[in-house]
Amino acid sequence: xxxxxxxxxxxxxxxxxxxxxxxxxxxxxxxxxxxxxxxxxxxxxxxxxxxxxxxxxxxxxxxxxxxxxxxxxxxxxxxxxxxxxxxxxxxxxxxxxxxxxxxxxxxxxxxxxxxxxxxxxxxxxxxxxxxxxxxxxxxxxxxxxxxxxxxxxxxxxxxxxxxxxxxxxxxxxxxxxxxxxxxxxxxxxxxxxxxxxxxxxxxxxxxxxxxxxxxxxxxxxxxxxxxxxxxxxxxxxxxxxxxxxxxxxxxxxxxxxxxxxxxxxxxxxxxxxxxxxxxxxxxxxxxxxxxxxxxxxxxxxxxxxxxxxxxxxxxxxxxxxxxxxxxxxxxxxxxxxxxxxxxxxxxxxxxxxxxxxxxxxxxxxxxxxxxxxxxxxxxxxxxxxxxxxxxxxxxxxxxxxxxxxxxxxxxxxxxxxxxxxxxxxxxxxxxxxxxxxxxxxxxxxxxxxxxxxxxxxxxxxxxxxxxxxxxxxxxxxxxxxxxxxxxxxxxxxxxxxxxxxxxxxxxxxxxxxxxxxxxxxxxxxxxxxxxxxxxxxxxxxxxxxxxxxxxxxxxxxxxxxxxxxxxxxxxxxxxxxxxxxxxxxxxxxxxxxxxxxxxxxxxxxxxxxxxxxxxxxxxxxxxxxxxxxxxxxxxxxxxxxxxxxx
Numbered sequence: 001x002x003x004x005x006x007x008x009x010x011x012x013x014x015x016x017x018x019x020x021x022x023x024x025x026x027x028x029x030x031x032x033x034x035x036x037x038x039x040x041x042x043x044x045x046x047x048x049x050x051x052x053x054x055x056x057x058x059x060x061x062x063x064x065x066x067x068x069x070x071x072x073x074x075x076x077x078x079x080x081x082x083x084x085x086x087x088x089x090x091x092x093x094x095x096x097x098x099x100x101x102x103x104x105x106x107x108x109x110x111x112x113x114x115x116x117x118x119x120x121x122x123x124x125x126x127x128x129x130x131x132x133x134x135x136x137x138x139x140x141x142x143x144x145x146x147x148x149x150x151x152x153x154x155x156x157x158x159x160x161x162x163x164x165x166x167x168x169x170x171x172x173x174x175x176x177x178x179x180x181x182x183x184x185x186x187x188x189x190x191x192x193x194x195x196x197x198x199x200x201x202x203x204x205x206x207x208x209x210x211x212x213x214x215x216x217x218x219x220x221x222x223x224x225x226x227x228x229x230x231x232x233x234x235x236x237x238x239x240x241x242x243x244x245x246x247x248x249x250x251x252x253x254x255x256x257x258x259x260x261x262x263x264x265x266x267x268x269x270x271x272x273x274x275x276x277x278x279x280x281x282x283x284x285x286x287x288x289x290x291x292x293x294x295x296x297x298x299x300x301x302x303x304x305x306x307x308x309x310x311x312x313x314x315x316x317x318x319x320x321x322x323x324x325x326x327x328x329x330x331x332x333x334x335x336x337x338x339x340x341x342x343x344x345x346x347x348x349x350x351x352x353x354x355x356x357x358x359x360x361x362x363x364x365x366x367x368x369x370x371x372x373x374x375x376x377x378x379x380x381x382x383x384x385x386x387x388x389x390x391x392x393x394x395x396x397x398x399x400x401x402x403x404x405x406x407x408x409x410x411x412x413x414x415x416x417x418x419x420x421x422x423x424x425x426x427x428x429x430x431x432x433x434x435x436x437x438x439x440x441x442x443x444x445x446x447x448x449x450x451x452x453x454x455x456x457x458x459x460x461x462x463x464x465x466x467x468x469x470x471x472x473x474x475x476x477x478x479x480x481x482x483x484x485x486x487x488x489x490x491x492x493x494x495x496x497x498x499x500x501x502x503x504x505x506x507x508x509x510x511x512x513x514x515x516x517x518x519x520x521x522x523x524x525x526x527x528x529x530x531x532x533x534x535x536x537x538x539x540x541x542x543x544x545x546x547x548x549x550x551x552x553x554x555x556x557x558x559x560x561x562x563x564x565x566x567x568x569x570x571x572x573x574x575x576x577x578x579x580x581x582x583x584x585x586x587x588x589x590x591x592x593x594x595x596x597x598x599x600x601x602x603x604x605x606x607x608x609x610x611x612x613x614x615x616x617x618x619x620x621x622x623x624x625x626x627x628x629x630x631x632x633x634x635x636x637x638x639x640x641x642x643x644x645x646x
Contacts, residue, residue: 131447410450
């Protein structure tokens with residue numbers, strides 16, 4: 001695969017001999033160009049991203065939307081000495097391409113290739129690792145304060161989208177930065193969409209700013225006037241600031257949101273006008289203190305289908321680079337994903353039980369809650385990129401007899417761990433946590449893998465911790481979780497991808513809490529699994545059966561409470577035991593089984609298979625599962641070793 005992409009890159013280069021982009025190896029090369037050349041660079045960079053992502057899928061729309069902003073920032077600022085922090089990092093492809101990784105960009109998100117997100121260990125131009133949203137302002141403020149303490153004249157820029165600005169940490173950073181008085185530039189990249197369309201009061205506020213005819217008519221006149229004042233010295237600048245605040249508060253009542261936090265607000269400006277952008281950024285370099293530039297951009301800019309369907313083209317998979325048409329893959333005969341089964345099953349449950357509502361932090365489409373939203377929009381609450389709020393909001397609903405199904409990706413629920421403990425579990429509230437993307441998610445890599453939740457949920461009192469082995473088990477757990485007798489915190493985690501069962505749409509059945517499921521019975525060794533990896537165990541058991549090795553396989557289903565009866569049976573019968581999980585080995589199923597063994601005086605040889613003690617990088621799910629050693633072949637190999645006594 002890497003070889004084919006290298007050939008493509010060579011052909012692309014041969015066809016673009018006069019391409020300015022291929023003369024830019026670093027931002028220093030970019031800064032040697034005339035300002036008028038930047039329009040051409042932006043066009044070539046945008047086309048390069050389209051060509052590359054059409055063949056090697058990744059995050060498309062966000063990067064297309066900030067091409068001009070990316071070029072302008074590296075043209076104006078002295079990177080890497082000056083620091084640029086890209087919030088979330090979905091939009092950082094152009095940044096990577098012009099900071100020395102153009103010829104490696106064909107390996108983007110591939111196993112052993114470059115990361116799809118900014119990563120400090122990958123390049124000195126990646127000032128901060130960003131895979132989760134809303135961290136940029138806090139990180140940038142830390143860098144700005146450090147530069148001030150050391151007497152450095154370093155510029156620090158945080159680029160944050162209007163979707164990421166909805167999160168609490170972004171406001172915490174703004175609040176602190178407003179009193180720190182450090183030189184910090186926050187660029188608000190406003191395209192009115194994150195993955196799904198943005199929600200909330202901030203969105204409406206930004207629309208008010210961008211559509212205020214009065215404000216926009218006066219804006220340029222004010223800037224021209226203030227520019228003259230700024231050149232006249234400190235006293236004139238003070239007067240200019242007072243005039244600026246007065247003008248803005250008179251013209252637009254709501255303009256004090258950012259300025260009320262002691263940020264000087266500039267904008268909104270066209271984020272696709274490269275020449276104006278560079279001019280404005282040059283001016284802002286000379287203004288001290290915290291400031292915010294509001295840029296209006298179009299997600300997917302330059303590819304018409306991506307502009308028209310921004311959610312689908314956030315990460316569209318393979319597509320035709322000329323037409324933009326997404327290349328459909330045939331899924332006939334393939335079982336539906338866990339996500340699809342979740343959405344359809346929740347809709348059925350919501351129809352039957354009016355107490356059920358759905359909550360998601362800006363992942364309505366990703367988690368398939370959009371299926372419920374289409375029919376029952378008043379029962380689905382997208383709270384924006386605000387996981388902490390999502391959990392406590394769910395807790396508040398639960399106090400009033402509502403049954404909230406709070407769907408949060410595994411790597412994102414880490415951001416709300418205190419709320420899970422303090423606001424839900426401590427008060428024993430009936431909140432159902434649907435933890436999506438559990439385990440190894442694949443090409444999004446270390447920032448998005450969901451392998452900590454089993455261990456950290458298991459440690460919380462009152463919490464039922466479950467993981468279905470397939471989509472039928474998921475369906476029944478979703479049903480079980482809303483039953484009145486199970487009115488307590490209940491977490492159900494499942495991976496991204498194929499749910500393994502085609503005929504999943506059966507009548508709901510209750511799953512007995514804390515009861516494991518016997519998959520196969522054999523005399524030689526016991527394998528205990530939880531969640532989706534149980535399917536790998538079935539395949540491994542089939543492989544070794546042909547060699548005369550008989551495996552007892554328990555699908556534990558629940559990590560808390562554990563099935564003590566099943567475990568007593570296993571330890572009384574077997575000397576050799578293997579545990580398999582797609583979570584961290586420290587604190588997960590294997591740890592729980594060893595604790596049970598010690599607490600009950602048993603003695604056995606136990607091999608734990610799961611996520612090792614390091615941050616796993618990016619690659620396909622299959623590649624990463626193999627690397628971690630719990631794919632079917634690896635499980636079979638360990639079975640043979642233990643049975644043979646090696």
